[in-house]
Structures are given as structure tokens and as C-alpha cells.
Amino acid sequence: MTDVLRRGRVSLAFGFFAQGVAFALLVTRIPAVQDRYGVSDALLPVFLAAVPILAGVGSVVSERLVRRLPPSRLLRWSQPVVLLALLGVGAGGRVAVLAVSLAVFGLAVGALDASMNMLGVSLQRAYGRSIMLGFHATYSLGGILGASLAWTGAHWDLALWVSYLPVVVVLLPAALVGSRWYVDGDGGGAGKEAGGGAGGAGAGIGFKVLLPLCLVMTFAYIGDSTVSNWSAKYLQDVLGSSEQLATVPYNVYMVTTLIGRSVGDVGVRRFGAVAVVRSGAVVAAGGFAVVASAPGAWVGMLGFTLLGLGLCVLVPQTFAAAGRLAAQRDGRPGASDAAVARLNVFNYVGFLIGSPLVGALGDAWSYRGAMLVPMVLVLVTVVYARSFEAQPDRYGGGHERPRTADVGRGSNGL
Numbered sequence: 138m139t140d141v142l143r144r145g146r147v148s149l150a151f152g153f154f155a156q157g158v159a160f161a162l163l164v165t166r167i168p169a170v171q172d173r174y175g176v177s178d179a180l181l182p183v184f185l186a187a188v189p190i191l192a193g194v195g196s197v198v199s200e201r202l203v204r205r206l207p208p209s210r211l212l213r214w215s216q217p218v219v220l221l222a223l224l225g226v227g228a229g230g231r232v233a234v235l236a237v238s239l240a241v242f243g244l245a246v247g248a249l250d251a252s253m254n255m256l257g258v259s260l261q262r263a264y265g266r267s268i269m270l271g272f273h274a275t276y277s278l279g280g281i282l283g284a285s286l287a288w289t290g291a292h293w294d295l296a297l298w299v300s301y302l303p304v305v306v307v308l309l310p311a312a313l314v315g316s317r318w319y320v321d322g323d324g325g326g327a328g329k330e331a332g333g334g335a336g337g338a339g340a341g342i343g344f345k346v347l348l349p350l351c352l353v354m355t356f357a358y359i360g361d362s363t364v365s366n367w368s369a370k371y372l373q374d375v376l377g378s379s380e381q382l383a384t385v386p387y388n389v390y391m392v393t394t395l396i397g398r399s400v401g402d403v404g405v406r407r408f409g410a411v412a413v414v415r416s417g418a419v420v421a422a423g424g425f426a427v428v429a430s431a432p433g434a435w436v437g438m439l440g441f442t443l444l445g446l447g448l449c450v451l452v453p454q455t456f457a458a459a460g461r462l463a464a465q466r467d468g469r470p471g472a473s474d475a476a477v478a479r480l481n482v483f484n485y486v487g488f489l490i491g492s493p494l495v496g497a498l499g500d501a502w503s504y505r506g507a508m509l510v511p512m513v514l515v516l517v518t519v520v521y522a523r524s525f526e527a528q529p530d531r532y533g534g535g536h537e538r539p540r541t542a543d544v545g546r547g548s549n550g551l
Contacts, residue, residue: 142263145320149256150275152216152315155308156249157279158286159223162301163242164365165287169297170226174235184235188243189485195247196485200478202248203255208474209319212252216312218245220305227297247485251478257453258460258473259322267405273453274398281391322471346466347476349521350459351483353414356514357451358487359494360421363511364390364444366492367504371428371437375504378434386441393445401450410454410525418518421447425512429505451518456480458525 163170171181195215202211222245225238257272283304290300344351365387373383397417404413424443431437459480460473491511498507 141318141320142260144318145256146260146264146268148315148318149253149260149320150272152212152253152312152319153257153272153276154279155216155312156219156246156253157276157281158283158304158308159219159279160246161280161283162287162304163223163226165284166290166297166300169291170235173297174229174232176232176235184239186489188239188246189488191240191243192247192250193482193485195244195249196251196478196481197247198244199248199251199481200475203252203471203474203478207321208252208255208259209316209321211248212256212319213313213316215245215248215252216316217309219249220309220312224298224301224305227301247481250484251481254456254481255460255474255477256319256321258457258477260320261457262322262460262464262473263320267402267410267457269453269457270398270401270405270450273449274395274401277391277395277398277449281388281395284388284391322474344479346462347459347479349524350455350462350480353451353518353521353524354455354480354483355487355490356511356518357448357455358484359491360425360444360448360511360515361452362488362491363495363508364441364448367495367499368441371504371508372434376431376434376437378437382434386438389438390441390445393442394449397446397449398453401453404450405454410458410527411522413450414454414525415519415522417447417450418515418522419447421451422512422516423447425508425515429508429512448515452484454525461527462524 167181167185170176176184199211219242222238222242226235226242229235229238253272257269261267261269286300286304289295290297368386368390369383372378372386373380401413404416421444424440424445424447427440427443428437429440431440456477459476463472463476466472494510495504495507498504498510
């Protein structure tokens with residue numbers, strides 16, 4: 138079973154990586170998509186908002202599907218759909234094609250995000266130690282690669298389908314091959330039914346129990362969407378940087394996110410999830426404070442660097458905490474899968490709220506003042522940090538332990 142878990146971990150990490158590449162290729166080429174289809178400035182926000190809304194729908198549907206199917210099967214087929222939908226965005230010629238492609242992309246991304254994190258949570262429980270941040274680090278790495286490929290396509294003025302096709306040709310078969318080694322919550326591979334999915338498990342985990350984690354997820358993505366949507370404009374319009382320098386903060390943010398997630402699991406193992414989450418929230422809030430008070434572009438860049446180091450730990454640990462809480466309160470197979478799917482919806486809630494909130498406050502008040510709002514919201518995470526604490530389990534300890542249901546029958550409990 139040791140080899141099974143290791144192969145499952147590597148294949149799932151590649152799934153996170155592929156998703157990071159695909160998502161970055163879409164969001165960083167929005168201006169090119171708008172030009173290709175002739176979408177007006179008034180209509181563009183409708184298309185952009187539809188993707189996270191439909192992703193939320195996909196995540197809700199996933200919660201129901203995993204009651205009958207193993208998450209590995211859902212992930213195996215949702216990832217190719219995301220890649221093909223991305224290619225559809227780049228290859229279409231009519232607005233109707235764009236609308237259908239984005240709708241399919243949104244629905245599939247919701248299922249993909251939910252199922253990836255379901256498998257990540259169950260693998261972490263099987264390992265008995267923190268590995269969740271590592272999966273999200275590979276997502277960040279994929280995002281950096283995707284953004285770099287998008288820059289190359291824009292620099293050479295390549296057609297969208299020319300930029301997207303090689304990526305899909307490489308990633309799609311690789312993802313399908315890698316999906317053979319996915320490990321579900323029972324330690325079985327993608328070909329096993331995982332005992333018929335969750336079997337309705339997770340129904341006893343109410344929204345009220347998950348509410349603190351849902352708020353943390355929302356606030357984290359409000360902060361993340363603030364950086365992704367407003368960092369360039371803020372540096373150029375408020376801090377007076379050049380247009381070229383204004384493109385740097387988001388890249389710095391992505392790199393520091395990768396660094397933070399790469400070492401974050403070690404911090405969780407040594408200091409505990411509560412300390413890591415609290416530290417991350419304080420660092421992120423400090424980053425927003427530096428951005429809001431920065432006298433110039435380089436100090437503002439320092440603030441965005443702190444934001445990457447602080448925000449990067451919150452989302453992976455929130456998924457891990459939800460899975461752990463569900464497993465402790467409802468021991469049925471798949472209980473954590475339902476909790477992860479519900480929590481994943483608030484990923485998109487935060488993304489939808491963050492950018493319009495900062496924009497509205499910036500227009501009505503000031504963009505410096507607007508940066509203080511996500512700062513306060515992220516600080517609220519400190520209040521809810523206790524929700525990330527591992528509760529004593531049936532072994533009498535507060536640490537995650539591998540359970541027979543997680544690592545397969547006869548396992549020596551790696």
C-alpha cells in the first residue's frame with residue numbers, strides 16, 4: 138500500500154498542476170478572448186461572472202455525485218472536459234461558442250476543484266501528516282507556467298487556439314494516464330467503486346458546523362481576487378509605476394505563493410495548523426496594510442510579496458480542516474467528501490465578491506482605503522483559527538491518524 142499511496146500522491150499532484158496551467162491560460166488571456174469574439178466591455182463582466190457561478194453549481198452537483206461515484210472517477214473525467222473547454226474558448230468563432238465553452242468550463246472546474254481536494258484530504262488522512270499544501274504548491278507552479286505561456290502567446294501575437302492546442306495535446310493524455318493511480322478514501326484506485334461512493338455520508342454535517350471555515354475560505358479568496366484583479370491597476374494608477382512594472386506584482390505574488398506552499402506542510406507538522414493559519418492571516422493583513430500605505434511602487438511590491446506568503450496557507454488548510462471535522466463528526470465513508478464539496482462553493486463566492494467590492498469602494502472612496510477592507514476580513518481568520526485544530530480522536534490524540542477505511546485493508550498504516 139505504500140507504493141499505492143505514493144503513486145496516488147504523485148498523480149494527484151499532477152492533476153493540481155494541470156489545473157493550474159489551464160486556469161492561468163484562460164484568465165490571463167481575457168483581453169485576447171474579448172478581442173477574438175468582439176465582446177463589449179458591458180458584456181464581458183457577465184461572461185466572467187458566469188464562470189465562478191457555474192463552478193459553484195458544479196461543486197454542488199459534485200456533492201451529490203460522490204454519494205454514488207468515487208471522487209477519483211469524477212476527477213478523471215472532469216479534467217479532460219476542462220481542457221477541451223479551454224480549447225473551445227480558443228478555437229471558436231462566434232459568441233455562442235464562447236458562451237457554451239465558458240459554461241462547460243465553469244461546470245467542469247467546479248467538479249474538478251471539489252474532487253481534487255476530496256482526494257487530497259483523504260490522502261492526507263491516509264498519510265497521517267500534512268501534505269495538502271504540497272498539492273496546492275503544484276497548482277501554483279502550474280499557474281506560473283500557464284501565465285508564462287500566455288505571455289509568450291501574447292508577445293508573439295499567436296492565435297488563442299495556437300497557444301492552447303499544444304498544452305491540451307500534452308496535458309490531456311498525461312492526465313488520463315495519471316488518473317489510473319488516483320487513490321480514493323478507501324485506499325482503492327480510480328477503478329474501484331469506493332464502496333459505492335459516500336453512500337449518502339456527510340448529510341449530518343450541517344452548514345452551521347462548517348460556517349467558520351466557509352467564512353475563512355470566502356475571505357481568503359476575496360484577498361486573492363483583490364491581488365489578481367487590482368494589483369496592476371493599483372501599482373500604476375495609485376503608486377505611479379510604469380505599465381511594465383505594474384505587471385510584476387501578480388507574478389511576485391504567484392512565486393511567493395508557491396514558496397509558501399512548498400514549505401507550509403513542514404510548518405504544519407512542526408507547529409500545528411492553528412499556528413500556521415494565524416501566522417498566515419497576520420502576514421496577509423500586514424501585506425494589505427503595506428499596500429494601502431505604500432509611498433511608492435517598490436514598497437507596494439513588498440506588500441504584495443507579503444500577501445503571497447500569508448494567503449497561500451489559508452485555502453489548503455481550510456479544505457484539510459473541513460475534511461478532518463467531517464470525519465470526526467461523521468465516521469461514514471465519504472463524509473469528508475461532502476464537506477469539501479460544500480466548502481468549495483465559497484471559493485467562488487469570495488472570487489465573485491472580492492473584485493467588485495474593491496472596485497466599488499475604490500470608485501466611491503479611494504483605492505488605498507479599499508485595500509483595508511480585505512485586510513480586516515483576513516484578520517477575522519485569526520478569530521476562527523481554533524476551527525483548524527485537530528480534535529482528540531478515538532486513539533486519544535490530537536493528531537491525524539490513518540484509518541483502515543482510508544488506507545485499505547491489511548495496510549500497515551503508512
